[in-house]
Amino acid sequence: MIVNSACLTGVRKITVRKRELLLSEDEVLVKTHAAGICGQDKNLYNGIIPPSGGLNTEMKSAFAYPYFYGHEAGGVVVEVGRNVRNYKPGDKVMAFAWVETYSDYFKAREEELEPVPEGLSMDLASLGEPIGCAVFSGLCSKIQLGDTVAVVGMGFAGQVFAQVAKKKGAHQVIGVDVVEGKLKLAASLGLDHGINSSETDPLAAILDLTNGQGADVVVEMAGTGEAVQLCNDAVKHNGVLVFYSWITQNINLNISRWHNNSLQVVNTGLVHHGTLQRHIWVPQALRPVLQNQINIEPLITHTYQLDEIDQAMETANSDPNAIKVLIRP
Numbered sequence: 001m002i003v004n005s006a007c008l009t010g011v012r013k014i015t016v017r018k019r020e021l022l023l024s025e026d027e028v029l030v031k032t033h034a035a036g037i038c039g040q041d042k043n044l045y046n047g048i049i050p051p052s053g054g055l056n057t058e059m060k061s062a063f064a065y066p067y068f069y070g071h072e073a074g075g076v077v078v079e080v081g082r083n084v085r086n087y088k089p090g091d092k093v094m095a096f097a098w099v100e101t102y103s104d105y106f107k108a109r110e111e112e113l114e115p116v117p118e119g120l121s122m123d124l125a126s127l128g129e130p131i132g133c134a135v136f137s138g139l140c141s142k143i144q145l146g147d148t149v150a151v152v153g154m155g156f157a158g159q160v161f162a163q164v165a166k167k168k169g170a171h172q173v174i175g176v177d178v179v180e181g182k183l184k185l186a187a188s189l190g191l192d193h194g195i196n197s198s199e200t201d202p203l204a205a206i207l208d209l210t211n212g213q214g215a216d217v218v219v220e221m222a223g224t225g226e227a228v229q230l231c232n233d234a235v236k237h238n239g240v241l242v243f244y245s246w247i248t249q250n251i252n253l254n255i256s257r258w259h260n261n262s263l264q265v266v267n268t269g270l271v272h273h274g275t276l277q278r279h280i281w282v283p284q285a286l287r288p289v290l291q292n293q294i295n296i297e298p299l300i301t302h303t304y305q306l307d308e309i310d311q312a313m314e315t316a317n318s319d320p321n322a323i324k325v326l327i328r329p
Ligand SMILES: [Zn+2]
Pocket: 038, 039, 040, 071, 072, 129, 130
């Protein structure tokens, strides 16, 4: 069938093209409800291309323009190939892979999808991947009752993680970001202390709030080398350093403390945990959202139509207060 899909044609150049989508016997055709823009989509928009080949699991083939993309979306199954066993037309699904979701229809293999949990709205299901990933990180972060937790980077994932930390019984949750608006939004959702790292030395501020000890758990959600170093330096002796971002460029890091302070380093990547594990974890990770324990709606700051994809990408890229930008085909 002929579909409308957004594709990158160069650095910071994106447009919608008509193209033919042919369904193979192993694929599911999905009518897109909405699709989210994520940090990695912004990197690709800016020409920052992840490494491909070898054991890299996401970019299996070399990147080339025109590049159709998008990996966060929800929708309804309209057709299935004859080998598809677990989905049928009418089923509500969420994308959990790079299946080119900036499109009015997208296709995916069964293992690239998850069923939408009963009762979850399709807007939130369209963000099932980023919500699931961020909540999973919080669930696996080893946060204990009474802990001080520092979240470095208060974008979508940081906003979700901070709420999970509070609900898991953290005594105080500290958020670090360079954008005041993101800290204010997080405060309205329960963050205890916001540190604007463009004005205040964040390491000094975290030490100040923890009697010079550092935080029990620190999570890196900003996606820069500086942020990883800050997390490395701000976690207490024997504390937990939670790694979340997908950083695709080389970074410079002093990890002397991993040895000297016996840090626990935890890697929390839901999507790459393995498909079978993911099937088990996704319902667990979305459960607190369904139960209204985690508030997602205020994090959807902008919505655009598919034919406004250039404006949507520019907003996600340049508006400091954009948290999650949603595309509605
Ligand atoms: Zn994403």
